Amino acid sequence: MTVPANNADSxxxxxxxxxxxxxPNFRQEHGFWRRLLTTEPFRRPGGGTPDERLALSYHRLRILNNALDSGARVxxxxxxxxxxxxxxxxxxxxLTTVAGIHYNLFLGSLLDHDADTPRDLSDFLALRRVGTFLCTEVAHGNDAAAIETTATYDRERDGFxxxxxxxxxxxxxxxxxxxGGPKSGVVAARLLADxxxxxxxxFLAPLTDAHRALPGVRVRRLPARMGSPxxxxxxxxxxxxxxxxxxxxxxxxxxxxDGRFRSHVPNRRRRFLASIGRVxxxxxxMSACAVGSARxxxxxxxxxxxxxxxxASRAARQVPVYAHRTHHGPLAGAMATVYAMSxxxxxALDRWEAAPDSDRDEAERLVAVAKGWITWQARDVIVECRERCGAQGLLENNGMTELLTGIEGAITAEGDNLAVHAKAAAEMLFSATEQETPPDEGPGDLADPAFLGxxxxxxxxxxxxxxxxxxSAAPPGDPLGRWNAASPAALRGVEAHAYRQADEAYAEAAARLPEGGAHARLAELRRLFALRWIDRNSGSLLAAGRLTADQAASLPDxxxxxxxxxxxxxxxLVETFALPERLMSDWPIAGPRYADVYDDPEGPWHRGRRTGLRGRAAEFRQPVCRSRRRPLREKVAALGTKGVLLAYWGTASVLARWFEKPQVDADESVHPKA
Incomplete structure (x- = not known):
């Protein structure tokens, strides 16, 4: 398991x-969260009803909140x-859903507004009240500017x-x-006054106490959503x-x-966008959640x-399934994609944080494009990885199905991906001008990263x-018809924009690395990432003269x-994800002894031992804390060769199989829940 070392010399x-x-600031930005998820309250639970799992998520939210210096700082x-x-x-x-809503959409909205008259946030910071965010309506999702909930100003009571x-x-x-306890909400509503x-x-509104909705508020549970409760x-x-x-x-x-409405923003749409800036x-x-889930x-x-x-080809020999090109090929491609996503x-995060006001719109568009592309890529990666694990990948205890349904939520949250990309496509299409074809730089080389870029x-x-x-070819006077004619190609252009941005991010990261192993690994990943995309578009590139016929023919090789x-x-490269072993041990198939999960103490393979040696044989096979398992040779030494042979009748073949099993080093052992 890799954690960036403090020793900058080597x-x-x-x-x-x-x-x-x-x-570069791994420990400062990620260390707290990485340590938190390895603590006992955040270990994966076994089973439970949806309501019990939901209660656990809110319980974890309070544990998380108590561990923070300040929820406002987050x-x-x-x-x-x-x-x-x-x-x-x-x-x-x-947990991630309710925490993201509370800290970002709810608390963040309160902090972003009312700078002149700050309000008391103590109940929300201490989680005596959980915050939520009410914008989307049954009839209004991506067109949230058209929502119909009203907030009418009442002069007599000086309120809404x-x-x-x-x-x-x-x-x-x-x-x-x-x-999860009493709730308050930030409610998006149409302000009617004068x-x-x-x-x-x-508008900030209390919604429930610990048991029921408050007067004037009606709350009804929706049908169960796919995925986590x-x-x-x-x-x-x-x-x-x-x-x-x-x-x-x-x-x-x-x-x-005086009861009069005043605004420095004359445009109602821009008022709305200012109000929901936390999106x-x-x-x-959502991009971060997708990146973490794919990793x-x-x-x-x-x-x-x-x-x-x-x-293997010879029946007496066995090989890991990873040895097959049909298996490791998709996983190698997924590795190049996961690095690109990261x-x-x-x-996108760096540019949005650093963007001056003049570049804010472009930076926000990159965030939107990245969110759509990353969450879609994460779904493809997760589906591929699940399939590579066969039936094991379908079991809830191996984690993949929950992550797949979770990524579906990320694809829809904070704007449906297709709508988000369609908006970006329109902005890029209408603001773009015809670009001059760059001068011919020669035939290029598929081994040259600059040429691939x-x-x-x-x-x-x-x-x-x-x-x-x-x-341009669509009939005039029909804006929707013109957009419909252009939108499929424009959406492909947005996808290509995301690929180009990811390739440039690869190039910038490589430029910061010294020559050596890390630089070589990143260059290999970048090349695979770019070649896969170029292969998908080779026909268009060939027709436009950007690829030669020989280059197109050599792409598969x-x-x-x-x-x-x-x-x-x-x-x-999996080790570079810095995933704690204590975390990985919560998914059985991530460990070499995944089959032990399915062992049956009453199974026939545990019977038939000689009565006099039953106790010693039981000791040999008794499940123990896997972090303290002794290597097989130590167990054999403890029993003695004769004891082993008597305990396992005529078991030369059994012993051979035991000795062939991979051993786990002490610091790589599976840590059980305490």
């Missing part, structure tokens, strides 16, 4: 690559929010009346039930009154002491592939050029060579 290859994945730090999702997402998706006018305006899928609609704003509900308001300071005010608008760090959090799933699949033995996530850029250019052509190189190092 960092190992794995240390350097871990820093590539997590950034809410104000997008890197801390991302790290929370990156490490806890693969362990407890339900929250009301749900019809069934389609019910708030959809916030965790608003009394489960007979005018001023647009969508956020969260108390998603339908929430509505029946003329629920909240005081004037419930409005989260700011530059976008406020109600003054951007939410997108970063864990890939690590499990690679380790299992090394432990699972199958017959690097693109860091790139130019091809990645060319794919993006080709798809957007095709989208512009289709839009180049791809196979890249797969072979990466596959050789994939088992060791």
């Amino acid at each position: 960092p190992s290859v794995n240390d350097l690559l871990t820093a590539v994945l997590f950034g 809410a104000a730090d997008p890197r801390a929010l991302s790290a929370l999702h990156e490490w806890l997402g693969p362990v407890d998706p339900a 009346v929250l009301h749900t006018p019809h069934a389609g305006a019910q708030k959809f899928m916030p965790n608003t039930s009394p489960a 007979g005018a609609d001023h647009g969508v704003f956020l 969260v108390d998603h509900c339908l929430t509505s308001f029946d003329r629920c009154f909240v005081p004037r300071d419930a409005l989260l005010s700011g530059q976008q608008g406020r109600i003054g002491d 951007t760090p939410g997108k970063l959090s 864990v799933t890939l690590a499990i699949a690679v380790r299992y592939a090394g432990h699972r033995m199958i017959s 690097l693109l996530h860091r790139r 130019r091809l990645c850029a060319a794919v993006e250019e080709l798809w957007f050029a095709r989208a512009r052509e289709r839009m 180049a791809l196979e060579e890249a797969v072979a190189v990466v596959a050789e190092h994939t088992p060791s």
Whole structure:
């Protein structure tokens, strides 16, 4: 297991690559969360009903909160929010959901607004009340600017009346039930004052006590959602009154002491976007959750592939299933993709944090593109890894099915991926101008990373050029028809933009590494990543003259060579994920003795021992704490050769199989729950 060393004089290859994945401040940004998930309260539970698992998630939320210096500090730090999702997402998706809502969408919204008149947050910081966020409605999801819940200003009572006018305006899928304790919510509603609609704003409203919804609030549990249990509900308001300071005010608008509405933002849509600014760090959090989940799933699949033995071409010999190209090829490709996902996530986070106001829109678009691309890639990686584990991968105790359903939630959360990418496609299409074809730089070489990078850029250019052509050819006077003609190609252009950004992130990371093993490993991963994408688009590149016929013909061989190189190092690259062994031991197939989980103490293979030696034979086979298992040779020495042979009747073949079993070093042993 790799943790970046403090010794900067001689960092190992794995240390350097871990820093590539997590950034230079691994211990500061990730150390707390990495340690937290190895503590006993966060170990994977065995079974339990959905309600019991939900209660455990809220219990863990309080343990987490008590371990923090300040929940407000986490809410104000997008890197801390991302790290929370990156490490806890693969362990407890339900906890990650309620924690992300509480710290980012709820607390973050309160902290971002009301800077002039800060409110008392002590109940929320101490989790005496859990925060939630109510924006999406039954009839309004990606078009949240059109939500219909109203907040009408009442001059006489100097406050707002929250009301749900019809069934389609019910708030959809916030965790608003009394489960987990009393709840308050930040509610997106249309502010009506002085007979005018001023647009969508956020309002703080108490929702439940420890047992039921409060007067004026109606909460109904939705049907069970696929995946980890969260108390998603339908929430509505029946003329629920909240005081004037419930409005989260700011530059976008406020109600003054005179009862009049004022705003420095004249555009109602921009007021809405200012109110829901927390959606951007939410997108970063979804990307982080997807990256963490893909890493864990890939690590499990690679380790299992090394432990699972199958017959080789000669029946007497066995090899790990990973030895087969059909098995290790997809996992090598997944490794190149997971590195690309990690690097693109860091790139989007860095740019968004550092962007000046003039570049804010472009930085937020990169965050949105990265969120869609990363979560889609994570689903592909997780599905591939699950399949590589066969039936074992379908069992809940091996973790993959929960991560697969969890990633489906990330694909939809903070804006459905397709809608998010469609918005980015329109912005990039309408703001783009025809680019001049770069001067001919020669035929290029598929072994040259710079040439592969130019091809990645060319794919993006080709798809957007095709989208512009289709839009120009569409009949005028029909904006929707013109967009429909261009959108498929424009969406391919957004996908290509994500690939180009990931390839550039690879290049920047490689440039920061010294020559040596780590640089070579990263170059190999980058080459495989780029070649797979170029192979998918080889027809378009060939038609545009960006690839020669010989290069297109040689792509399959180049791809196979890249797969072979990466596959050789994939088992060791798993170590660069810095996943604690204590965490990995919670997924049985991640360990070499995964079959022990299925042992049956009453099975016939445990019977038939000679009566006089029953006790000693039982001692030999008795399950013990796996972290303290003695190597087989020590057990044999303790029993003596004669005792072993008597305990296992005529067991020469049995002993041979035992000696062939891989042994686990003391510091790599499986740690049981205390």
